[in-house]
Amino acid sequence: MTAGEPTPAPQPVFFGPVGAALFGWLHRPADGGNADFGLVICNPFGFEEVCAHRSLRHLACAAAAAGIAVLRFDYAGCGNSSGDESQPRMLKRWIDSVHEAIDTLEHATGLSRVCLLGLRLGATLAALAAEQRSDIAGLVAIAPVVSGRAWLRELRLLSGVPGAADGSLESAGFMLSGETCNALDGVDLRRLERAPAQRVLIVERDDLPIGDAWPTALIRLDADVRCERWPGYAAMVADPQRAQVPHAIVDGVLRCLAHWREAAPPHARETLVGAASTLSVVDGTRVREAALWLDAGDTRLFGVLTAPQGCHGPRHAVVMLNAGSVHHIGPNRLWVRLARQWAARGAVVLRLDIAGIGDSPPPRAGADNVVYPTHATRDVAAALAFLQREFEPGELHLLGLCSGAYHALKAAVGNPAVTSALVINPLTFFWKEGMTLNVDLQDADTLQMTARYRRSLWRGETWRRLLHCRLDFKTIGRAVARRAWDALRYRGRDLARLLHIATRDDLAAELNAAAERGTRIAFVFASGDPGHKLLELQGGRAVKRLTDQCRLSIDLIDGADHTFTRAETRERLVAVIERLLFTPASQPANGRAPAQPPLRSASGVRGAQL
Amino acid sequence: MNDAPSPEALVRSVLLEHGRLTRDALTLDADADLYQAGMNSHASVNVMLALEAAFAVEFPDHMLTRSVFRSIQSIGDAVSLLSTTSSVQ
Numbered sequence: 001m002t003a004g005e006p007t008p009a010p011q012p013v014f015f016g017p018v019g020a021a022l023f024g025w026l027h028r029p030a031d032g033g034n035a036d037f038g039l040v041i042c043n044p045f046g047f048e049e050v051c052a053h054r055s056l057r058h059l060a061c062a063a064a065a066a067g068i069a070v071l072r073f074d075y076a077g078c079g080n081s082s083g084d085e086s087q088p089r090m091l092k093r094w095i096d097s098v099h100e101a102i103d104t105l106e107h108a109t110g111l112s113r114v115c116l117l118g119l120r121l122g123a124t125l126a127a128l129a130a131e132q133r134s135d136i137a138g139l140v141a142i143a144p145v146v147s148g149r150a151w152l153r154e155l156r157l158l159s160g161v162p163g164a165a166d167g168s169l170e171s172a173g174f175m176l177s178g179e180t181c182n183a184l185d186g187v188d189l190r191r192l193e194r195a196p197a198q199r200v201l202i203v204e205r206d207d208l209p210i211g212d213a214w215p216t217a218l219i220r221l222d223a224d225v226r227c228e229r230w231p232g233y234a235a236m237v238a239d240p241q242r243a244q245v246p247h248a249i250v251d252g253v254l255r256c257l258a259h260w261r262e263a264a265p266p267h268a269r270e271t272l273v274g275a276a277s278t279l280s281v282v283d284g285t286r287v288r289e290a291a292l293w294l295d296a297g298d299t300r301l302f303g304v305l306t307a308p309q310g311c312h313g314p315r316h317a318v319v320m321l322n323a324g325s326v327h328h329i330g331p332n333r334l335w336v337r338l339a340r341q342w343a344a345r346g347a348v349v350l351r352l353d354i355a356g357i358g359d360s361p362p363p364r365a366g367a368d369n370v371v372y373p374t375h376a377t378r379d380v381a382a383a384l385a386f387l388q389r390e391f392e393p394g395e396l397h398l399l400g401l402c403s404g405a406y407h408a409l410k411a412a413v414g415n416p417a418v419t420s421a422l423v424i425n426p427l428t429f430f431w432k433e434g435m436t437l438n439v440d441l442q443d444a445d446t447l448q449m450t451a452r453y454r455r456s457l458w459r460g461e462t463w464r465r466l467l468h469c470r471l472d473f474k475t476i477g478r479a480v481a482r483r484a485w486d487a488l489r490y491r492g493r494d495l496a497r498l499l500h501i502a503t504r505d506d507l508a509a510e511l512n513a514a515a516e517r518g519t520r521i522a523f524v525f526a527s528g529d530p531g532h533k534l535l536e537l538q539g540g541r542a543v544k545r546l547t548d549q550c551r552l553s554i555d556l557i558d559g560a561d562h563t564f565t566r567a568e569t570r571e572r573l574v575a576v577i578e579r580l581l582f583t584p585a586s587q588p589a590n591g592r593a594p595a596q597p598p599l600r601s602a603s604g605v606r607g608a609q610l
Numbered sequence: 611m612n613d614a615p616s617p618e619a620l621v622r623s624v625l626l627e628h629g630r631l632t633r634d635a636l637t638l639d640a641d642a643d644l645y646q647a648g649m650n651s652h653a654s655v656n657v658m659l660a661l662e663a664a665f666a667v668e669f670p671d672h673m674l675t676r677s678v679f680r681s682i683q684s685i686g687d688a689v690s691l692l693s694t695t696s697s698v699q
Contacts, residue, residue, distance in 0.1 A: 154655045157674040172651070207628070208659055237652075 007065045010057075010359070012291030012302070014278035015073075015104040016081075021278035022097055023080035023291070023304075024073030025057075025359070026108055027064035037137075037261045038105045038114045039063050041072035042098055042122030044237075046155075046174030049078070051243050052119055053327050054369060055236045057359065058245045059117075059253065066254050068261075071105040073097070075125070079329050080289070080304055080336060082280050085175040091183040098129035102136075113137045115257060116197070120237075121145045127189055130196030138199040138260045140253055143233050146214045148187030152176075173332030173565035189214050195223035199263075201256045202227045203249055207234040228252055240325035241371055279309065285344040294352075296382040297375060302359040303383065304328055306339040307348040307391075316347035316581065317393035319383045321404035323563065324371050327358030331401055331563045334570060338399075338577075345582070348391050354379040354407070371403040372431040380411040388417060395419035397581060401563065402427060405531075412519050413510045420520035422577050425562055426531045429538055430505040486537065494540045507535070508542035515551040522553045522580040524573065526560035553580065617693075620664055621685050625649075628656040640683040645676065654679045661685065667692040 007030045016022040041056055043049045060070040076093040077083040087093065102114050115138040118126035123144035130136040145151040155171035156163060163169060167178025176184070190213050200223050204210050218225045232246020277290035286309040294301040307314070320339065323331040328351040330336065339349035354376050356362035356369060363375055384396055398421040400408035405426040412421035496503050514521055525532040532554070536543055546552035555576045560569035615623070618640070625635035625644070632648035649657070657679060662668055667689060669678070678688045 153669070153671065153674060154659070156671055157655050157658050157669075157679070158651050160651060160676040163671060208656055209663070 007061065009300075009361075010060070010064075012359075013071075013104070013108075014289070014291070016097070016100040019280055020076060020082045021280065022073055022076060022082070022100055023278075024071050024101060024104070025060065026105070027060045027070035027072075028109065029064050029067045029069055036111055036113065037067070037257070038069040038071070038109060038111045039257065040098070040101045040105055040114060040116050040126075041070060042101075042116060042118035042126040043072070043074065043078070044118075044120035044122050045075075045078070047172035048120050048237055050326050050329075051237045051240050053358065054240070054243060054325070055245045055250075056119065059250050062250050062254060063257065066258065068257060069105060069109040069111060071101050071108070073101045079333070080291075082278070084337065085180070086177060088177075088179060089183075090177065090180040091187075094125050095129050095132075098125050099133070102129070102133075113261075115140065115260065117142070117253065119143065121151065124148070124187060124189060127192065127196040128187070131192050131194055136197040138201070138257070139197040140201045140203065140256065142203040142249065142253075143205040143210065144189065144202065144214065145187075146189045146210065148184035152181055152184055170567055173563065173570075175567060190217045192217065192221065195221040197223065199224045199260055200226070201253070203233070203253070204229040205233040206231045226256070241369070243325070243369075280340075282340045283344040287340055287343045289340075294382050294386050296355060296379050298364045299355045299361055301352060301355060301379055301382060302328070303350045303352040304339070305348070305350050306343040308343050308346055311346070311348055311391065313392050313394070314346055314348045315394040316342070316345075316397060317387040317391055317395070318342065318347055318349045318397045318399055318581070319380060319387065320349060320351045321380065321398065321400035321407050322352070322354055322357045322371070323401040323404045325357055325369055328353045332565060332570060334564070334574075335399075338574065342581075348387060348393060350383055350387060352379070352383045372406065372428075372435070374433055376407040377410050377414060380407055381415060384411070384415060384417055397422065399424075399577065399581075401425055406431060409510075409521065412521060413514050416517055416519070418519050420522060420580070421514075422522050422524065422580055424524045424573070424577075425526055425529045426523075426535075427529075428531075429507045429510075429534065490537045490540065493538075497540060497542070507538040508540050511539055511542055511546055511552060515546050515549075520551065520553075522555070522577075524555045524557065524576055524580075526562060526564065526569070527556045527558045529562055532556065555580070617665075617689060618682065618686050621661070621682055621689065624657055624660045624664055625682070628660045629653050635682075638682065640686070641681045643680055644682070645680065649679075651676075657685075661689060665689050665693060 008028045010025045010027045013024050013026050014021040015024065041060055043056065044052055056072055060072050063070045074081040075097040077085050077087055077090060081097070098116070105114060106112060112135070114136060116126035116130055116136055117140040118124065119142045123141035126139060127141065127144070130139055152169065155169055155176070159169060159171040167181050169176045169181050195218055200218055202215055202225065204227060206229060215225045215227055230246070230248040230252045232244070232249045235244040236246045237243065277288060279286060279288050281287070288307055288309050290305045292303055292305055294303060320330060320335045322328065328335065330351065335351045339351055342349050353360035354373065356366055356373060357371065362368040366373065366375070380398065387393060387396060396417050396419050398408035398412055398418055400406070400422070401424040405423040406428060408421040409423045409426060409429070412418040493503055493506065497508060511521060523535060535554070543552065547554060557569060557572050557576065560566070560573065564570045564573050622635050625631060629635055629644065629649045630653040631638070631644065638647060658669060658674070669688065669692065673688055678684055
């Protein structure tokens with residue numbers, strides 16, 4: 001690598017079979033792509049991938065900066081790649097995806113020495129694919145899933161409920177069919193018949209021992225095995241908002257790859273991969289997906305655009321926003337499914353990563369993985385402007401969950417181009433710079449804690465602990481006092497509104513402004529999610545008035561958690577948001593007649609009817 | 611004299627190391643709700659793996675539920691049942 005030469009930005013690519021394209025990121029090294037050594041990164045599965053996405057991006061960038069060509073990618077039915085978990089022979093498709101990725105990296109960069117790096121199930125798939133070929137220079141296995149059966153048991157506990165009758169498994173928002181579970185149940189890396197590569201680095205997890213059975217088996221297969229226990233695994237797979245890049249693991253892996261690189265002779269040639277777009281058929285409609293970059297301030301935003309082929313002037317255009325730190329696939333990969341479904345109905349959908357989240361780099365002076373950044377409204381505006389400019393849609397909609405819901409609401413309030421915002425489970429309505437996720441979602445936390453205390457009053461155990469002075473009186477007292485203060489604040493604000501006194505951070509004023517302009521705000525809450533109560537408290541009487549006038553809607557979904565991890569609750573969420581999105585603007589989306597006529601017709605402002 | 615920790619003490623030490631509790635696992639009520647005490651689903655998986663290693667047992671699929679891992683008491687009951695079953699076998 002030439003000193004001081006910047007590493008090119010990662011390039012999004014679609015590759016693999018026509019109609020079943022895989023999505024990936026090609027990280028070319030700084031010398032213009034003439035790498036002689038490559039690395040294919042194999043993701044973990046499901047929520048582990050969501051948590052580790054940022055860390056693996058960092059690892060890929062660091063490897064490219066060290067002169068290694070890298071391809072990280074989504075398996076068939078995962079991430080941005082085609083298909084879904086219901087397809088048959090999923091385990092074979094995943095292993096085939098690894099082969100496709102290896103071949104693509106070799107053809108894209110002309111190199112012939114490829115190593116594989118896998119995390120959790122990714123390490124397993126990498127080993128299974130490598131066992132079937134002889135051109136893998138080395139395998140890095142981070143916290144590998146050695147036994148498929150043991151891993152399925154972990155997922156079962158994670159799901160929290162007994163397995164389904166058909167053998168399928170739903171865990172942390174991701175599904176495995178009964179057939180896939182059966183296939184995984186038979187996977188055991190200790191029974192490989194040949195070593196996946198001559199050189200194997202196993203990075204053990206730092207929170208639990210994984211045993212030495214697999215390294216022993218590999219040594220018996222004449223592999224050169226090295227085991228390390230660098231810190232960082234547990235922090236890497238923490239919830240996405242709190243996950244940390246495991247720098248010790250990244251540095252250690254790069255040192256090992258440099259050593260392997262010296263040990264094998266290069267054979268380089270140069271070729272190119274195709275454009276970052278793909279075509280598939282969804283519900284009988286030809287749908288095109290394209291990976292794209294948008295300029296926003298001093299940075300670029302990554303997004304995936306899904307549209308019917310040859311689309312011009314669609315009725316609906318939708319921007320989907322990050323749910324917390326989850327990248328552009330959305331919570332439980334829901335955004336991918338909805339984007340394809342809605343494109344088949346004629347809509348244009350952009351799944352956006354705001355700057356510093358997912359695959360969008362942070363602003364020059366900003367940090368990454370900040371879920372409530374001040375630049376979010378600017379980022380959303382850039383996405384809306386792009387859709388307006390390129391497609392001239394009749395309606396522009398925003399969809400977000402958690403922090404994405406917050407950004408959707410703020411963008412809708414501030415941007416007259418927005419037809420509606422679908423705001424799912426916001427946890428705050430006024431985020432201030434300097435607040436932190438741990439301590440400053442106080443309004444929501446206070447509501448949850450006091451509600452829990454209220455429920456506890458009816459349990460004998462609570463009173464027993466009270467009598468034995470085993471309750472945390474300090475925390476309880478603080479929460480109750482804050483709740484009382486909040487109630488006073490909200491009453492005071494209601495009074496100020498009656499007297500037409502302007503106050504700061506007035507949610508009712510924001511909702512009124514959006515309604516006056518004809519922008520529809522549609523709230524959807526999992527029943528019991530604290531945002532619902534917050535909306536009623538902070539919005540005051542305006543919420544009921546606007547709801548009665550059908551200029552604002554609130555839908556509640558029973559039995560759901562904050563991110564709709566269970567498929568059954570997700571289906572009900574989809575039904576609600578499709579009703580809200582595809583209901584003509586002149587009709588109330590909640591199916592009720594307005595209690596009194598709106599002050600100004602929404603359809604008159606927007607001018608676009610279904 | 612037997613210095614081996616009691617099963618409950620072993621459960622508590624596993625929770626201390628892997629449960630990510632916001633309260634002290636060593637003094638927590640045996641029937642206190644571990645999920646309300648800060649243990650999330652991911653931590654419960656690590657607790658399960660560590661318990662299996664500590665007690666040399668394997669939780670069968672039907673016991674991989676939140677109710678089994680809800681309290682020190684319920685974990686102790688499950689481990690006791692599994693230990694008895696495995697010693698009989």
